[in-house]
Amino acid sequence: MGYVGLRHRPPELPDESREDWMPHHHNRPTDDTRVVDPVCRMKVDPATAPASRRHEATIFYFCSTGCAAAFEVDPRRYVHQLPA
Numbered sequence: 001m002g003y004v005g006l007r008h009r010p011p012e013l014p015d016e017s018r019e020d021w022m023p024h025h026h027n028r029p030t031d032d033t034r035v036v037d038p039v040c041r042m043k044v045d046p047a048t049a050p051a052s053r054r055h056e057a058t059i060f061y062f063c064s065t066g067c068a069a070a071f072e073v074d075p076r077r078y079v080h081q082l083p084a
Contacts (some may be wrong), residue, residue, distance in 0.1 A: 033045060033046070033047075034046075035060075035061050037060075037061065037062050037063045037067050038060050038062075038071060038078035038079060038081065039062065039067035039068075039070050039071050039078055040063060040067050042063045044061045044062065044063050046061045049061035049062060049063070050062065050063065050064055050065055050068075051064065051065045051067070051068035052068070053068055053071055053072060053075075055071075055075045055079060056079075058079075060079075
């Protein structure tokens with residue numbers, strides 16, 4: 001069997017200097033604005049987090065409602081695992 005080449009010319013790569021290049025990254029949160037989901041340890045942007053819960057005067061943010069539900073069952077289990 002021989003080499004099968006492209007039938008069409010591959011699309012041109014975007015010019016990174018263009019203002020519209022990957023616009024979804026312009027508003028991407030930095031590590032400074034993200035917090036750690038206490039259940040799965042994923043970094044979450046508080047502004048767009050799907051769920052949050054208050055526990056002992058602290059608001060915790062979650063990557064999903066599933067993590068928030070797990071937290072509600074036993075918050076102390078997760079709070080004590082967080083770095084000080």
